[in-house]
Amino acid sequence: MSVQSLEIRRSSASVWGSPSGMRSVPTVAKYIDTSTCIGCKACEVACQEWNDLPPLSTQQVGTYQTMPTLDAGFWNLIRFDEREVEGGLMWLMRKDQCMHCAEPGCLEACPAPGAIVQYANGIVDVNQDNCIGCGYCETGCPFDVPKFHAKTGKMAKCTLCVDRSSVGLEPACVKACPTGCLHFGTKEDMVALGSLRVDQLKKGGFTTAALYDPQGVGGTSVVTVLAHADHPEWYGLPRDPHVPLGVRFWKNILRPVGLLAIAGAFVAAVGHYFNFGAKQVQGSADSETNLPQV
Amino acid sequence: MSAVPIRDRALDDAVTVARDREDVAVGNEIVRHRLSSRLIHWSVALSFFVSVLTGMPIWTPFFRWMADLFGGLSVCRFIHPWAGIVFTVISTVQFFHWLGDMKLEPNEKDWLGPRAWKYLKYQGDDSEVGKYNGGQKLFFFAVSLGALGLLVSGVVMWYPLSFSQLVRELSILLHDVTFILFSAAIIWHIYLGTAAEPGTFGSMVRGTVTKAWARLHHPRWYREVTGQK
Numbered sequence: 405m406s407v408q409s410l411e412i413r414r415s416s417a418s419v420w421g422s423p424s425g426m427r428s429v430p431t432v433a434k435y436i437d438t439s440t441c442i443g444c445k446a447c448e449v450a451c452q453e454w455n456d457l458p459p460l461s462t463q464q465v466g467t468y469q470t471m472p473t474l475d476a477g478f479w480n481l482i483r484f485d486e487r488e489v490e491g492g493l494m495w496l497m498r499k500d501q502c503m504h505c506a507e508p509g510c511l512e513a514c515p516a517p518g519a520i521v522q523y524a525n526g527i528v529d530v531n532q533d534n535c536i537g538c539g540y541c542e543t544g545c546p547f548d549v550p551k552f553h554a555k556t557g558k559m560a561k562c563t564l565c566v567d568r569s570s571v572g573l574e575p576a577c578v579k580a581c582p583t584g585c586l587h588f589g590t591k592e593d594m595v596a597l598g599s600l601r602v603d604q605l606k607k608g609g610f611t612t613a614a615l616y617d618p619q620g621v622g623g624t625s626v627v628t629v630l631a632h633a634d635h636p637e638w639y640g641l642p643r644d645p646h647v648p649l650g651v652r653f654w655k656n657i658l659r660p661v662g663l664l665a666i667a668g669a670f671v672a673a674v675g676h677y678f679n680f681g682a683k684q685v686q687g688s689a690d691s692e693t694n695l696p697q698v
Numbered sequence: 699m700s701a702v703p704i705r706d707r708a709l710d711d712a713v714t715v716a717r718d719r720e721d722v723a724v725g726n727e728i729v730r731h732r733l734s735s736r737l738i739h740w741s742v743a744l745s746f747f748v749s750v751l752t753g754m755p756i757w758t759p760f761f762r763w764m765a766d767l768f769g770g771l772s773v774c775r776f777i778h779p780w781a782g783i784v785f786t787v788i789s790t791v792q793f794f795h796w797l798g799d800m801k802l803e804p805n806e807k808d809w810l811g812p813r814a815w816k817y818l819k820y821q822g823d824d825s826e827v828g829k830y831n832g833g834q835k836l837f838f839f840a841v842s843l844g845a846l847g848l849l850v851s852g853v854v855m856w857y858p859l860s861f862s863q864l865v866r867e868l869s870i871l872l873h874d875v876t877f878i879l880f881s882a883a884i885i886w887h888i889y890l891g892t893a894a895e896p897g898t899f900g901s902m903v904r905g906t907v908t909k910a911w912a913r914l915h916h917p918r919w920y921r922e923v924t925g926q927k
Binding site: 417418419515516534536537538539540542543552648649650651653654658659661662663665666668669670672673676677680682683684685686 | 871
């Protein structure tokens, strides 16, 4: 459900784009520090509660993870991985959710006008009223986030608690986090906080620590501190995410070329008629004596 | 005095014959498409247009207005795959119905190139053109192949979560390319079958053409059916 008080920067399947720039709002972001996450899953519960999502049965996947992937009714998942690093054992936990890309592949792929919007503050939201449940956004998303909700036939994902953040509250997950590994604020502030923490980690011996803010999708409104940023796949993150090439080619090249080709076929037919006219049967069509001589 | 329409008994007879037989001369008419052929053709056409009108608003918001013909984009999203299934099923029936008439003769490969241009310029020697010319046969195989491509890619797009990312992306592109080529071809199919060649549309409505039409467009077929030169 789109929020009326927020200006929309981008809207899916819109011919003319959205009017934005009337208001000046900073891009917001959520900060996640995987190095201080204890995997308590308070954020999972807070997300379910605030968004009125009914509880789902947990699934045993062989780790401390609640279920294998995100779900249309489960928008916040603590991913768990166990790694042996330099002789020691690491528990790697990352809060998985919509990354709220600056250049969202879901929005690019979506064919339903206004079903996916990007607010001026950077939050990417699914407007279920307009969603037709085709699943193209699944194909467009490099993070495998939007999920199909079988009961409603609509797609669903994390809204970055747009209903809270638009009235000055932090997202429910951030509110619930007991260790302070989650923060919410302007993107600028969150990146600064992330850089600070990365420096700390580096001094503490995690030489490959870095802030995950992938530029392939224009940066994200979820910035993640990774102690082992040289292995983002350990955390279930793609190394260099971008809007899939197939989706970009389809929307930006194939579609306009196709429109021109179809229009061209029509214009060519009209042109042919003006130039050559109809191939008329000579003489009277129902008189055998007037058959054309071949 | 008002003109009293004169019933053309020969045409009536031909239309009656056209219910179950084709390639026969009746008076000044020749039956070109018997009733079953025409029903199959128009079923394909109807399901094709339902598919197009429900698919194009999903393809691009330029054609969003088409969705209102069916009650909105969600309705289109529901109808489109089913219309597509109906289209491919009837296209399959059509393929086997007409396959026998569509055997390409060796020299008809030319229709891929210069022969098609000559045809469009109303030039060249048509005297050996049978019931279907090379262009029609190639069109027949092209749309049959196109229907297959639309089906295969369409099933993937219908159940995207059952397929890998790569297969989904390729399917979207295949569905698009096939649709674009198909639509361009259909525009010309309709144009040639109506405005460009008077008398042709009637062959798909009443089932009959005049002998003069047959002799102009399909002279060898004309000779085979009538036994005349």
